[in-house]
Amino acid sequence: MRSAIGAGPVVVFSSPYFIFLFLPVALAIVLGLRRLAFLPAIFLVSVVFYFWSAGPRAALLVGIIIVNYVGALLLRRASARRVLPVFIGLNLLVLFWFKYAHFVGVNLDLLLGTGLGAMTAKITLPAGVSFFVFQAISYLMDVRRGEIGAETSFFRYAAYQSFFPHLIAGPIVRFRDVIGDFIRPRLGIDTFSAGVSRFAHGLMKKVVIADNVAPIADAVFSLPAGEAGFASAWIGAAAYALQIYFDFSGYSDMAIGLAMMFGIRFTENFHRPYASRSITEFWRRWHVTLSSWFRDYLYVPLGGNRGGSLTTYRNLLIVFVATGLWHGAGWTFLCWGLFHGLFLVLERLLVGAPLQRLTAGALRYLYCLPVVLFGWVLFRADDLGRTVDLWSAMLQPFAVESLAQLSERTSATPYSLAAMACGALIFVLPGETSFGLRLMRQAEQRARPVLDLAYSVGALVLSGILVITGTYSPFLYFQF
Amino acid sequence: MRNAPLILTRIKIAVFAIFLVAPVLSLAVFGVTDIYGGSDHPEFPRIGQVLKKRGKLDEFGNAVLHRSVAMKEAIRLRSWIGYRLVGFVDTEQVVSGEAGWLFYRADFPQGACLDAGRAARDLTQLETLIDLTRAAGIDMIVSVSPDKSTIYPEMLNQTMRGYWRCQPHDGPLLRAMMRDHAPRLIDHAPPILAAKAQDPGRRLYYATDTHWTPMGAATALRQLLAAVLPGAAIPPPTASSAMLQQQTDLSRMLLLQQTEPAPRPELTWRNALAGLNAGPQAYRTLLIRDSFYGVLLRDLQAVFPGLLELGYSFKGELDTSAIAIADRIIVNSVERSLLPRIERGALDWDSPIVTALVARNRARAEGCMDFAPVPAPLHKLAMPDLPAEMLPCLRVTAQMKKGSADLAIALADNSGAFVPGRAVDLELTRDGAQVTLVLPEGVTAAELDLDPKRAVLSAVEIGRIARPDLASDQRPSETP
Numbered sequence: 001m002r003s004a005i006g007a008g009p010v011v012v013f014s015s016p017y018f019i020f021l022f023l024p025v026a027l028a029i030v031l032g033l034r035r036l037a038f039l040p041a042i043f044l045v046s047v048v049f050y051f052w053s054a055g056p057r058a059a060l061l062v063g064i065i066i067v068n069y070v071g072a073l074l075l076r077r078a079s080a081r082r083v084l085p086v087f088i089g090l091n092l093l094v095l096f097w098f099k100y101a102h103f104v105g106v107n108l109d110l111l112l113g114t115g116l117g118a119m120t121a122k123i124t125l126p127a128g129v130s131f132f133v134f135q136a137i138s139y140l141m142d143v144r145r146g147e148i149g150a151e152t153s154f155f156r157y158a159a160y161q162s163f164f165p166h167l168i169a170g171p172i173v174r175f176r177d178v179i180g181d182f183i184r185p186r187l188g189i190d191t192f193s194a195g196v197s198r199f200a201h202g203l204m205k206k207v208v209i210a211d212n213v214a215p216i217a218d219a220v221f222s223l224p225a226g227e228a229g230f231a232s233a234w235i236g237a238a239a240y241a242l243q244i245y246f247d248f249s250g251y252s253d254m255a256i257g258l259a260m261m262f263g264i265r266f267t268e269n270f271h272r273p274y275a276s277r278s279i280t281e282f283w284r285r286w287h288v289t290l291s292s293w294f295r296d297y298l299y300v301p302l303g304g305n306r307g308g309s310l311t312t313y314r315n316l317l318i319v320f321v322a323t324g325l326w327h328g329a330g331w332t333f334l335c336w337g338l339f340h341g342l343f344l345v346l347e348r349l350l351v352g353a354p355l356q357r358l359t360a361g362a363l364r365y366l367y368c369l370p371v372v373l374f375g376w377v378l379f380r381a382d383d384l385g386r387t388v389d390l391w392s393a394m395l396q397p398f399a400v401e402s403l404a405q406l407s408e409r410t411s412a413t414p415y416s417l418a419a420m421a422c423g424a425l426i427f428v429l430p431g432e433t434s435f436g437l438r439l440m441r442q443a444e445q446r447a448r449p450v451l452d453l454a455y456s457v458g459a460l461v462l463s464g465i466l467v468i469t470g471t472y473s474p475f476l477y478f479q480f
Numbered sequence: 481m482r483n484a485p486l487i488l489t490r491i492k493i494a495v496f497a498i499f500l501v502a503p504v505l506s507l508a509v510f511g512v513t514d515i516y517g518g519s520d521h522p523e524f525p526r527i528g529q530v531l532k533k534r535g536k537l538d539e540f541g542n543a544v545l546h547r548s549v550a551m552k553e554a555i556r557l558r559s560w561i562g563y564r565l566v567g568f569v570d571t572e573q574v575v576s577g578e579a580g581w582l583f584y585r586a587d588f589p590q591g592a593c594l595d596a597g598r599a600a601r602d603l604t605q606l607e608t609l610i611d612l613t614r615a616a617g618i619d620m621i622v623s624v625s626p627d628k629s630t631i632y633p634e635m636l637n638q639t640m641r642g643y644w645r646c647q648p649h650d651g652p653l654l655r656a657m658m659r660d661h662a663p664r665l666i667d668h669a670p671p672i673l674a675a676k677a678q679d680p681g682r683r684l685y686y687a688t689d690t691h692w693t694p695m696g697a698a699t700a701l702r703q704l705l706a707a708v709l710p711g712a713a714i715p716p717p718t719a720s721s722a723m724l725q726q727q728t729d730l731s732r733m734l735l736l737q738q739t740e741p742a743p744r745p746e747l748t749w750r751n752a753l754a755g756l757n758a759g760p761q762a763y764r765t766l767l768i769r770d771s772f773y774g775v776l777l778r779d780l781q782a783v784f785p786g787l788l789e790l791g792y793s794f795k796g797e798l799d800t801s802a803i804a805i806a807d808r809i810i811v812n813s814v815e816r817s818l819l820p821r822i823e824r825g826a827l828d829w830d831s832p833i834v835t836a837l838v839a840r841n842r843a844r845a846e847g848c849m850d851f852a853p854v855p856a857p858l859h860k861l862a863m864p865d866l867p868a869e870m871l872p873c874l875r876v877t878a879q880m881k882k883g884s885a886d887l888a889i890a891l892a893d894n895s896g897a898f899v900p901g902r903a904v905d906l907e908l909t910r911d912g913a914q915v916t917l918v919l920p921e922g923v924t925a926a927e928l929d930l931d932p933k934r935a936v937l938s939a940v941e942i943g944r945i946a947r948p949d950l951a952s953d954q955r956p957s958e959t960p
Binding site for chain 2: 015016017020021024027051052055189190193215219404408409412413414415447449450452456461464466468469472
């Protein structure tokens with residue numbers, strides 16, 4: 001995913017080093033020490049995991065944990081009004097510095113010639129900072145609101161904040177939702193088995209589908225201006241929609257599965273978003289933990305929908321601009337957030353009632369999916385000019401392309417086409433419980449064990465081959 | 481049977497555990513596997529680096545996994561499935577063509593196709609280097625071996641066209657640019673294409689190797705020798721019944737280990753080459769080559785006794801001492817690497833090879849005489865008219881303000897025009913603030929560019945020197 005979750009090399013769950021080196025050791029340590037030092041072991045392996053990704057910047061994670069642990073304790077004693085803004089501000093300052101300082105600097109350069117762009121050019125984004133800062137803020141806010149008590153055990157809080165399954169790319173887990181599992185993990189053969197099924201499923205989504213449709217999206221989005229035709233533009237948009245869904249939801253599946261192996265249950269993050277019939281519904285199904293975070297910690301404090309229609313629309317737009325910027329420091333991200341915010345407002349303002357009169361299928365395929373695809377073009381494009389170029393192509397059905405041109409422009413291969421065909425099922429599947437969640441529940445209940453075993457083993461073997469061979473870089477050795 | 485679900489659950493967990501430890505387990509059981517893929521096993525990073533730098537743990541992980549038989553067999557399995565079952569291979573280095581042919585991905589640029597302006601500039605720069613080297617008294621010949629896709633474009637995959645979308649544009653453009661901006665380049669494509677047209681059944685490149693067959697190589701060699709030794713009678717090569725079995729490099733990269741047979745040229749033809757007059761007795765020829773001329777090495781050694789040799793791919797320091805004594809330098813590059821080598825590789829102004837060539841020119845320039853200072857402005861100068869047997873010399877003296885400064889000497893051609901690439905780039909230092917060069921014939925003016933913050937021109941003088949005798953000054957441009 002382009003810059004949404006961090007910059008620089010990141011240890012991802014689909015990396016062979018994570019699967020074949022880190023994970024077995026982490027499982028052995030944590031499960032081996034589960035009676036003696038479960039939480040310290042989780043904290044230790046999670047810091048090592050983050051060190052693997054971010055190097056010495058792991059100190060930043062530890063620092064944030066200490067600051068927020070202390071902050072929450074202070075919230076118990078001092079007046080919340082004085083202490084909370086300070087600690088929220090510290091968290092946001094970290095996020096701003098690493099994520100937005102250069103973007104702001106560059107734009108100030110353009111406007112005022114400040115030279116800040118050059119000064120901030122070397123600031124790089126530590127992996128996952130957007131996620132764990134938001135998690136820390138949610139913890140402080142929940143303590144401030146009295147929904148939870150401040151955690152007095154450092155290792156309980158540290159384990160929650162640093163837990164490696166959610167550390168780099170979410171889900172954004174609320175303290176109150178998981179602390180019970182951290183204190184009394186639901187370890188057992190069935191939860192571990194459920195975690196394996198979920199992890200295998202997520203790995204396959206990422207490695208088999210997302211990574212194989214990505215070249216189609218990359219090819220279309222890097223075409224020179226004016227070269228994309230109607231079909232290639234829509235194929236590129238659809239490919240990116242599949243890539244980002246299978247990549248992100250696959251990662252969430254792996255995170256949920258990994259957490260299950262340690263006896264901890266995470267909230268679901270994706271509920272078949274491409275089955276949505278409106279943008280409003282889309283945001284109840286897509287990256288649910290992020291949208292609920294913004295709802296609870298920005299939308300509601302702004303007043304939510306309690307201040308009349310205009311205030312509601314304003315609040316929605318603010319939340320979605322913030323959502324867009326959270327994904328990346330760039331004008332395209334901001335515009336993408338605004339794009340969705342505007343449709344949310346439009347649905348409330350103009351089209352909500354008429355929309356309800358259309359069939360679910362019509363809503364999905366004639367309204368919601370096209371809007372979402374147009375939005376993904378904005379999200380993925382390098383700049384607004386590129387966005388307009390592809391949008392124009394998507395709106396010109398008479399710009400016909402030959403099969404040869406289509407093949408050239410999409411760089412299709414048998415593998416990417418097969419992945420796209422499999423992945424495109426998500427555009428037609430109904431909006432019920434996601435397959436991953438059903439797999440996990442069935443595994444936990446030992447339902448359909450033969451199918452579960454066959455699917456999990458098949459997914460692991462296929463994905464494992466792709467993962468381990470992905471690092472192979474032979475040399476065209478010149479033996480003369 | 482009531483325990484069947486539990487047993488299957490345990491089997492699943494056991495399979496998962498084996499999956500996680502398979503590479504490390506295979507390493508422990510079978511030991512380190514032999515090297516494969518044409519490259520050594522990656523080295524382990526130093527412990528100190530692992531703790532200090534991001535990405536070093538990945539290097540460590542890669543070093544471990546690469547040594548395991550599990551990874552090797554996974555690569556072999558994946559390649560076998562792709563090549564034999566699916567019929568399409570698509571890796572970072574190798575991509576399938578038609579009918580089982582394989583191509584090297586580096587033949588095809590990622591992203592934008594070749595830019596004419598960039599190609600023109602690079603080739604002009606190469607031509608300038610040739611001129612400067614010849615002015616130093618070295619007979620410099622540059623030849624280009626065509627990519628396989630240039631000779632056999634019909635074997636590129638006709639359905640999956642994305643990876644070679646630039647090829648129909650780049651190939652002809654590069655050839656046109658070579659003719660226009662570097663007319664002295666020997667392009668081996670025309671005679672090989674002519675040989676292919678004459679005998680389509682004779683394969684001149686291997687199907688699963690990047691290189692030409694012995695007959696393709698012999699066709700190129702004949703063209704080279706005709707250019708280096710004009711007037712020599714060199715018959716066209718004929719194929720013998722003796723077959724060479726080539727273990728093909730692209731299949732080896734896929735760990736498929738295929739061999740392909742190809743006829744050798746007749747022994748009588750090869751013996752005839754050895755009888756060619758290679759030049760004056762002590763005429764020392766240096767070959768700077770990649771693997772394509774590696775195929776021709778024995779024949780070249782027969783034609784040029786005492787042939788000196790320098791390859792592009794070296795680990796460690798490149799020994800360019802042979803350049804100091806060579807009378808003739810034959811430089812060969814494969815087509816895909818030609819422009820990159822000129823822009824930022826072995827043929828760039830900063831490279832050890834070109835630095836040594838410039839040093840030869842500067843050594844010859846010590847024999848320049850009759851220097852006269854040029855009037856202000858020092859950075860723009862017109863060359864005096866010289867007799868045909870003389871070449872101009874340029875002496876530049878700078879006053880250094882910093883430790884080093886880049887000096888660019890742009891050379892105008894016969895028409896007085898300055899073109900991009902027609903310039904010599906040198907580095908001045910405090911110890912070497914004066915540089916004298918023998919300029920090529922036909923230079924009518926020069927412009928000097930020096931960063932005034934780093935150095936200023938203090939004196940510019942023009943002299944003269946006798947034109948050197950070279951073994952060949954004119955070469956036929958037609959294929960023999």
